[in-house]
Amino acid sequence: MKNYNVLSVILLAMTISNCGGTKKGENTIFNFNTSTFAAKYTPEQALNLEILNLESKDVDSTVYYVNDSKVGVTNGLAKLTFELKDQKLGYQNLKALVFYEGENSEATARVELVSSVQPKLLKYKIVNIHPHDTLSFTEGLEFYKDTLYESTGQKGASYFRKYDYKTGKIYKQVNLDSKYFGEGITFLNDKLYQLTWQEKTGFIYDANTLKLEKTFAFTKDIEGWGMTNDGKNIYQSDGTEKIWTTNPENLEMLDYINVYSGKAKIKSINELEYINGKFYANVWQKDAIAVVNPKNGAVEGIIDLSGLRKMVKNTTAEVLNGIAYNPKTGTIFVTGKNWDKTFEITVSE
Structure with a gap:
């Protein structure tokens, strides 16, 4: 192809x-x-x-x-x-x-x-298939201390939880007030950060106890979508082609890059994961992940995951969303909104 x-x-x-x-x-x-x-x-x-x-x-x-x-x-x-x-x-x-x-x-x-980079088609291999709660409208997925965490959306049904991805057993769940639509999460410096969609509000929790420590307001008039970090800064998407750099100390949104695949602007950037120096980004309504250079926004690779969608049996399943890198195994976990499966994959050229 x-x-x-x-x-x-x-x-x-x-x-x-x-x-x-x-x-x-x-x-x-x-x-x-x-x-x-x-x-x-x-x-x-x-x-x-x-x-x-x-x-x-x-x-x-x-x-x-x-x-x-x-x-x-x-x-x-x-x-x-x-x-x-x-x-x-x-x-x-x-x-x-x-x-x-x-x-x-x-x-x-x-x-x-625009970008002069021609994106490569990347291959993936399924390592394992794990259960996923079909009631979870997935917005964020991330590993912290070898445990998988997931955040979900929908008002009245938004929460984040830590659970055993092999069995689906829930260790702990924190529900959001019904006025909030939960979005992406990320862990940095023993804190759990969480976004909301249109409420322009975020939350900071103690990563070990999951106790709420602080609520913060967005410093730009944007929506909250995906979230990740590189060990120093937080990055978040807003449903456009932009990926914002955010200071974790005061949550000020400092700057942004625009995501381009060749001459075309890629809008609707959603869930984010920072893996080996690159952004892995879900594109809303597409069963694909874009691999993005964080310095300039150029898409360098594309993972076509439409084959995974065909393996999902739940008839109410929605779009692919959720990327979590497990540094212990070197594998990537991907799922979707209301999917019945989480796929553990490796990616290569």
């Missing part, structure tokens, strides 16, 4: 770049020369920035910005070349502040930076 056909298993929400210059207020004096812009750029390319002087003003200097960061100053309207190799994928907002005849004026535009 060719790689570009493999991508059909994941929602590829193509976006169209708006490369036209946008004016600030009634400004018609200066504009970016967008006729030289490509529809999409890759990190190996460079932007050639040039300003059109529509009224032939006497220009002293031009200051160029990309995503509000100053990238260069030129005399008059001299062109500027900007390398894109260190930029995160997604839209690059361009601004030029032009100083002329004792005044200044802004010109703005934007271009889209």
Whole structure:
């Protein structure tokens, strides 16, 4: 199977770049020369920035910005070349502040930076099949001290529990108030962090006692979906193409990457797991996992798990969701909302 056909298993929400210059207020004096812009750029390319002087003003200097960061100053309207190799994928907002005849004026535009990586189709092998509670609307799955934990959604039925994945025996369960729709979880520094969907609220528990220690509010106006960590920072998805970096000390959302598979933006990023330096991400409504480079958001691999869905017997089963890496066995556990099975797999090229 060719790689570009493999991508059909994941929602590829193509976006169209708006490369036209946008004016600030009634400004018609200066504009970016967008006729030289490509529809999409890759990190190996460079932007050639040039300003059109529509009224032939006497220009002293031009200051160029990309995503509000100053990238260069030129005399008059001299062109500027900007390398894109260190930029995160997604839209690059361009601004030029032009100083002329004792005044200044802004010109703005934007271009889209996409991935040049061709994702690989990864293989998987089923190691074991374990029972899964068909009443569990799975939102998060994670191992902590060799024990599997799972969080679920739906108001009035949201909880997280620790249990024996081999038998399904529940060791302990913590139910959320009925006003909350539970979402992803992650363990870091002996704390259990949990998100809620649209309530913009999260919870912090003692990882050993599962006693609630703190409630926190999201610092951005987003939804809560998946959650994971790399041992230092927490990462969370919001149902879009974004994966946010969050400070575990104060829960401030610091920055984000945009997930791209080639030229296409991948929206609806859901459950997350950080495995050997990569994000493994469920894509909502797709029976596939995207393997994402956490530095730039490029999808490097795809695991097509549609074959597992065919093995699920529960007629009320919904989408694939839930990824947990067991460092002790080196295997990955995957399941879905209301599935009757959890699959223990290994992944390879």
